[in-house]
Amino acid sequence: MAELLKIRSEAEEFLKEYFLRNSQAEENRQKENQAATRIQSWFRACKVRAYLSHLHKKAIIIQKIWRGFTARARFRQMVKAAYFIMKMNFYEEMAVRIQRRWRGFFVRRYIHNFYARKSYLEGLSRKNELVRRELDEHEELQKRERDCLEE
Structure with a gap:
């Protein structure tokens, strides 16, 4: 019985x-699980940050282009406009x-034509002389008529 008690006590100790x-x-296991979760979250965060950095660089390249x-x-439009203005x-x-x-x-040919003006002025002076002669003749004729009337 002592053996049984010893085995029972060993079994209880074993339990x-x-x-x-x-x-x-x-x-x-929980600590390791938490540590693994932390490591995984850190690694995933690093991957996401790297991906975001990659996207940012690609966005900068697209914006630059x-x-x-x-x-x-x-600039081409400005050059074209400047060229058009220059041509105009x-x-x-x-x-x-x-x-x-x-x-x-x-003006030289038709308005200030020296020879046409000269011939115009010569014709005008001839016409004036004719008109004066006719006026003189008319005056003489009237003078004779008055003289005849007076006699």
């Missing part, structure tokens, strides 16, 4: 030891030159 070790193992494209397009200024200047030459020619 206590078993439960103690089981509870310690469970505590260790788009801004360069739009700036080049805007040139054409306006050429039109002004043509108008200036034409108006000068026209």
